Each structure stands twice: as structure tokens, then as C-alpha cells.
Amino acid sequence: xxxxxxxxxxxxxxxxxxxxxxxxxxxxxxxxxxxxxxxxxxxxxxxxxxxxxxxxxxxxxxxxxxxxxxxxxxxxxxxxxxxxxxxxxxxxxxxxxxxxxxxxxxxxxxxxxxxxxxxxxxxxxxxxxxxxxxxxxxxxxxxxxxxxxxxxxxxxxxxxxxxxxxxxxxxxxxxxxxxxxxxxxxxxxxxxxxxxxxxxxxxxxxxxxxxxxxxxxxxxxxxxxxxxxxxxxxxxxxxxxxxxxxxxxxxxxxxxxxxxxxxxxxxxxxxxxxxxxxxxxxxxxxxxxxxxxxxxxxxxxxxxxxxxxxx
Numbered sequence: 001x002x003x004x005x006x007x008x009x010x011x012x013x014x015x016x017x018x019x020x021x022x023x024x025x026x027x028x029x030x031x032x033x034x035x036x037x038x039x040x041x042x043x044x045x046x047x048x049x050x051x052x053x054x055x056x057x058x059x060x061x062x063x064x065x066x067x068x069x070x071x072x073x074x075x076x077x078x079x080x081x082x083x084x085x086x087x088x089x090x091x092x093x094x095x096x097x098x099x100x101x102x103x104x105x106x107x108x109x110x111x112x113x114x115x116x117x118x119x120x121x122x123x124x125x126x127x128x129x130x131x132x133x134x135x136x137x138x139x140x141x142x143x144x145x146x147x148x149x150x151x152x153x154x155x156x157x158x159x160x161x162x163x164x165x166x167x168x169x170x171x172x173x174x175x176x177x178x179x180x181x182x183x184x185x186x187x188x189x190x191x192x193x194x195x196x197x198x199x200x201x202x203x204x205x206x207x208x209x210x211x212x213x214x215x216x217x218x219x220x221x222x223x224x225x226x227x228x229x230x231x232x233x234x235x236x237x238x239x240x241x242x243x244x245x246x247x248x249x250x251x252x253x254x255x256x257x258x259x260x261x262x263x264x265x266x267x268x269x270x271x272x273x274x275x276x277x278x279x280x281x282x283x284x285x286x287x288x289x290x291x292x293x294x295x296x297x298x299x300x301x302x303x304x305x306x307x308x309x310x311x
Contacts, residue, residue: 002264008137010260014253015140016201017220019147021228021252022245023194024221027074029244030155031167031187036092036218038195040099041073043214045196047106050113050209059121063200070196073099074188082181103211112210120204136205143201147194148245155241163187195221219276224252226283255279 002010020042027035045066052062073095080091107113126135154160166173166183173180195217203209228251232239239247262275 002260006260006264007257008134010256011253012136012140012205013202014256015137015144015249016198016205017224017256018144018249018252019201020195020198020217021221021224021248022147022151023070023191023198024218025225025245025248026194027188027191028222028225029167030164031184031191033088033167033184033188034092035074035077035188035191036089037073037077037095037099037188037192038092038218038221039214039216040096040103041070041192041195041214042199042202042217043103043209043211044073044099044106045070045199046203046209046213047103047113047199047211048196049200050115050118050203051106051108053115053118053120053204054113059119059124059204063121063197063204066200067193067197070199071189071193073196074190074192075185077192078185078188082184100211107209107211111212112208115204115207115209120207121201122205140201140205144249147197148249152242152245159186216273216276219273219280220252220255223255223276223280223283224248226280227251227254230283230286 020038024035024038027033027038048069049059049062049066052065053059057065077088077091077095080086080094081088086094104111122136122139125139126132129135129138132138155164162173162178163183163186165176166178166180166187170180173183199209199214202213225248228247228249229239229244231250231254232243232247236243258279259272259275262272263269267275
């Protein structure tokens with residue numbers, strides 16, 4: 001059984017990864033683009049934030065730069081697709097590969113960068129609230145709440161509507177005189193900006209940045225989006241935008257709790273990637289499984305025809 005501290009730690013991590021999941025939601029759900037840049041841009045955000053904190057830059061300022069660095073990575077992915085006509089999936093893979101070397105250079109050609117002696121946002125809040133035991137939970141939750149509200153307000157602006165419409169029907173957007181290419185660049189830049197911000201927060205939370213911390217991170221984002229939406233869809237067929245954003249955040253926390261439960265149950269750490277893949281597979285299969293279940297139940301309880309009944 002999980003301890004209380006393990007539950008709190010999982011929730012803290014889940015709140016940070018929820019910011020990353022919002023970026024995946026923007027690219028995967030809003031723009032209908034499978035963006036693999038995420039695996040590299042999360043490390044970029046972590047590396048930038050850790051390096052800036054290590055040289056004395058304020059942790060909040062380092063998070064803004066981490067957002068900008070992630071946004072640049074997303075914009076490059078979109079430009080490769082738009083200007084050079086490279087497929088979106090391949091564009092993301094190319095940028096992700098290039099970011100590996102860039103991230104190594106950002107961290108001074110080191111595979112990891114520790115922040116044990118450097119100020120971070122979590123350390124600052126912890127020292128400001130000495131009697132409060134859950135300062136990390138407060139910081140992560142406050143950041144997430146601000147981002148969800150700001151993201152929701154942005155998506156309800158004219159620019160936000162144009163961005164959402166581009167994902168729904170690009171040809172209609174072009175017919176309306178809107179530059180769909182600019183919307184794609186903006187969308188992927190924002191998505192990876194969120195991912196970079198999450199990476200920066202994660203580095204400050206863990207007090208280190210590591211070159212391999214982005215491996216399979218897109219699976220975590222997808223799992224959060226799908227789990228949250230699947231759960232909320234059980235209660236309502238149509239989910240408003242704000243609830244969809246909340247669902248993504250809830251899915252991220254539940255995902256981290258599921259991983260923590262698997263570890264506490266004795267599952268080897270090397271199997272965590274396999275468990276993540278299985279969670280995403282099950283979540284993606286909920287729709288077809290529900291349809292098959294209805295079909296089986298319908299055929300089992302359907303009344304036989306008159307001819308069949310006489311036979």
C-alpha cells in the first residue's frame with residue numbers, strides 16, 4: 001500500500017506533468033498533429049531553466065526562458081512541415097534528434113546538471129513558508145491553475161477560435177481568409193512552450209536536469225489526455241472546453257498515481273515504460289470496447305423474428 005508521502009509526491013509530479021499534457025492536448029487534440037518534438041523540448045526547458053538557475057538567474061525568469069525555448073522548438077517543427085513539406089511526424093522526429101545535441105550544449109556538454117546548491121522556485125517558497133509541509137504542492141498547483149485559466153481565456157479569443165478552427169477544418173479556415181500556416185506555427189509553438197515550461201518546473205522540483213529525462217515523455221502526455229477525457233466522457237457525452245482542460249489535468253494526476261501504485265506493488269522500475277504503453281493502449285481502446293460491448297449485448301437480448309421463434 002502506498003504511503004501518504006508517496007501519494008503527495010505523485011500528485012505534485014502529476015500537477016507538473018499536467019502542464020506538459022496541456023501542450024500535448026493542444027497539438028494532438030486541437031491541431032490534430034502527432035508531435036514528437038515533445039521528447040526533446042521538455043529536456044530543452046529543463047536544461048535552460050537549470051542552467052540559468054545555476055548562474056544566478058531568478059527561477060521565475062528561467063521558467064519564462066524555458067517556455068520561449070520550447071516554443072522555438074515547436075515553431076521549427078512547424079516550419080519544417082510548412083516550408084519544406086516534411087511530414088509532421090517526421091518533422092518532430094528530426095527536431096527531437098537535433099535537440100539532443102543542443103540540450104547537451106546548453107548543459108555544458110554534461111549529461112546532467114544538479115541544482116542542489118542553486119536557488120529554485122520550490123526552495124524559495126519552502127523557505128518563505130517554514131511551517132508548511134506541502135509547499136511544492138502549492139507551487140505546482142498554483143502554476144497549473146494560472147496556466148489552465150490563461151489557456152482557457154486564450155482559446156476563447158478570436159485568435160484562439162482561429163487556432164481551434166484550423167485543427168477542425170483547415171480548408172474552411174483558408175476560405176475565410178485566415179492564414180492557416182500561421183495558426184499551425186502558433187499552435188505548435190504554444191504546445192511546446194507549455195512542454196518546455198513543464199520541463200523547467202520539473203528540473204527545479206527535482207533539483208536537476210538530465211539529458212534522458214524526455215524519453216517517452218509524449219506517452220505520458222497522451223496518457224494524461226486520454227485517461228482524463230475517457231473518465232469525463234463516462235458522465236457526459238459533450239464536455240465543455242474548460243472541463244476538457246480540467247480532465248487533462250485530472251488524467252495526469254491519475255496517471256502518476258497509477259505509476260506510483262505499480263511501483264509500491266513491487267513492479268520493477270524497468271517495466272514502467274511497458275506499463276505506460278499498456279495504460280495508453282487500454283485508454284485508447286475504451287471507445288471500440290464500449291461499441292463491441294453494446295453490439296454483443298444488443299445481439300444477446302434482441303428478440304428473434306417470427307420465423308426463428310416458430311423453428
